[in-house]
Amino acid sequence: MISLHKLDASLAFPTPSEALTDPNGLLAFGGDLSVPRLVNSYRQGIFPWFSEGEPILWWSPDPRGVLFTGKYKSSKSLLKHIRKTTPKVTVDTSFNEVIDACSSIPRKDNGTWITAEMVDAYKRLYQAGYAHSIEVWDKERLIGGLYGVFVNNVFCGESMFSRQDNASKVAFHCLVELLKKNGVRLIDCQMQNPHLATLGCEEIPRKTFLDLLASEQEHLPLQFWTPQVLLA
Structure with a gap:
């Protein structure tokens, strides 16, 4: 037993x-x-x-799904979409709206894994400076985004949502570019899936992941999570 x-x-x-x-x-x-x-x-x-x-x-x-930011694969169609639609993308300006939107996405069993208890907890994490969000806007309307937790110089992705085609993909693309710009090498995707695999997500042994997590902890914390506009 x-x-x-x-x-x-x-x-x-x-x-x-x-x-x-x-x-x-x-x-x-x-x-x-x-x-x-x-x-x-x-x-x-x-x-x-x-x-x-x-x-x-x-x-x-075990294994763990991870994406090394240097191995991220951005599609030509997504880059074309960004040039054509010129969305506004922001960081940490509407965390509560993002997680509320993510929590409202129904699953096939008509439930959601982001419970009210989880929403409240991650809002407290955001207030404490550990949780962060990327927001995608169509004028003043929030059309997509994602949130996660940043510890040990690693971004741990949690959830994303879209209200328009490609909005969550735009959010993820801008997240990767922000992380790369600031020297962050690793995104923890937790579990790989077919969509993440197309972006460059791969599976590595849990021990390898934990060793990477420990090695990143040796670096000084990176201070670039401030409310800002990435694209406009």
């Missing part, structure tokens, strides 16, 4: 190597979504993922 770690009031996590193989990466349950616990989890390559009515579940899958 396999037993799963239950978190207590401390911020300690079991080591990711103790995660289950089925389901892939399930490491622990319980605890809370406080800012200190979330920051501690991301710094160890662990993230929360659960549905409404479930306990908080913590994951560290």
Whole structure:
């Protein structure tokens, strides 16, 4: 019988190597979504993922889906779309609107993994300076965006949304360009999927990912997350 770690009031996590193989990466349950616990989890390559009515579940899958910013593949059609439509793209100007939009995207089972508890937690992470968003606008209307967590000089992508064709792709493209400009080498995509693979996402062993995460932690934090306009 396999037993799963239950978190207590401390911020300690079991080591990711103790995660289950089925389901892939399930490491622990319980605890809370406080800012200190979330920051501690991301710094160890662990993230929360659960549905409404479930306990908080913590994951560290093996292999890990990552995108090295230097290997990002931007399509010619997307670059043409950006030149043609000239969208306005901003950073950290409407985080709450972005995560609210992401949380409203229905799944095939008519649910959403971004619960109200998660929304509140990541809004607190944003206020604490760890969570960030990219916003895409059509005039004054928010048409797409993404959000994630930035720790150890690694951007951990969480979710994105589109209200117009290509809007989330524009957000991701601008994210990569912002990260590359500021020397960030790695985006944690958590799990690879066919769409991310077309952008350059690849799977690497969990240990390799954790080693990269630790090596990036040795660098000084990069201070470029300020509300700003990337494209206009």
